Amino acid sequence: MDLVSAIDESVKYIRTKTSVVPQTGVILGTGLGDLADILQDKVTIDYHDIPHFPVSTAPSHKGILHIGALGNRNICMMQGRVHRYEGYSLQQVTYPVRVLKALGCTTLIVMCAVGSVNPTMRAGELVLISDHINLFGDNPLIGPNDDRLGVRFPDMSEPYSRSLMDLAQRVALTMKLSLPRGVYLGWSGPSLETAAEYRMISRLGADMVGMSTVPEVIVARHGHMDVLGIATVTNYCDYCNLMPCTEEQVVQTSLSVSEKTKRLIPAILREIASPTSCG
Numbered sequence: 001m002d003l004v005s006a007i008d009e010s011v012k013y014i015r016t017k018t019s020v021v022p023q024t025g026v027i028l029g030t031g032l033g034d035l036a037d038i039l040q041d042k043v044t045i046d047y048h049d050i051p052h053f054p055v056s057t058a059p060s061h062k063g064i065l066h067i068g069a070l071g072n073r074n075i076c077m078m079q080g081r082v083h084r085y086e087g088y089s090l091q092q093v094t095y096p097v098r099v100l101k102a103l104g105c106t107t108l109i110v111m112c113a114v115g116s117v118n119p120t121m122r123a124g125e126l127v128l129i130s131d132h133i134n135l136f137g138d139n140p141l142i143g144p145n146d147d148r149l150g151v152r153f154p155d156m157s158e159p160y161s162r163s164l165m166d167l168a169q170r171v172a173l174t175m176k177l178s179l180p181r182g183v184y185l186g187w188s189g190p191s192l193e194t195a196a197e198y199r200m201i202s203r204l205g206a207d208m209v210g211m212s213t214v215p216e217v218i219v220a221r222h223g224h225m226d227v228l229g230i231a232t233v234t235n236y237c238d239y240c241n242l243m244p245c246t247e248e249q250v251v252q253t254s255l256s257v258s259e260k261t262k263r264l265i266p267a268i269l270r271e272i273a274s275p276t277s278c279g
Contacts, residue, residue, distance in 0.1 A: 182207030
């Protein structure tokens with residue numbers, strides 16, 4: 001079965017559960033699943049039940065699709081994503097983004113947990129992703145291109161929407177929240193980086209590193225979706241004095257920031273939906 005036919009089957013199944021057409025998709029990062037509680041009149045669908053949909057196996061990624069409303073904006077939230085390190089191909093990792101687009105989403109908010117190599121970006125802070133570096137050693141668009149999904153060589157001069165970044169920073173300013181911009185470097189994991197690798201990441205021009213996001217954004221832009229990326233810094237990676245980091249630490253730090261996120265994301269979504277929004 002070709003990719004477009006598979007996407008159609010996924011969408012047809014989801015539409016048997018709800019007639020809501022979402023305009024914005026949100027991929028919730030580690031420890032942020034509770035954000036789905038902001039949706040009104042929501043329908044929840046387990047990833048296991050959606051044809052061809054990859055199933056999350058990473059800790060704290062429940063694997064549930066939520067479709068509902070926030071004000072006058074219909075939203076589809078993914079509570080959990082899949083990663084390359086789980087054994088999925090990048091085409092499988094990004095399949096849910098294809099489905100979000102086919103459901104009607106024109107905007108994607110992608111969230112993630114990151115380690116920072118920038119001393120001004122410490123654990124517990126939120127950072128806008130302004131650009132990225134792909135060190136996965138792979139690309140989800142490798143292989144035959146289907147022109148129904150996007151062009152063969154999609155432009156990546158603006159992977160993260162500048163207007164959405166401006167909007168998010170205006171919203172954060174009204175809430176007295178710091179929201180700096182930074183460059184994200186993505187690679188596969190699952191082993192955390194060595195001190196030498198963190199040094200390399202810094203010298204390449206990145207501010208933070210993670211194991212997701214980049215493939216999803218590439219596919220979103222292939223489908224002409226506008227993207228806003230927001231990262232939660234879970235640990236500062238001082239390569240001159242590198243300290244151990246555990247999975248529990250990452251999850252706990254993400255949870256500690258969740259109150260900020262629960263204030264910021266709904267406000268951003270409402271602003272995107274407003275007539276005065278530039279998004």
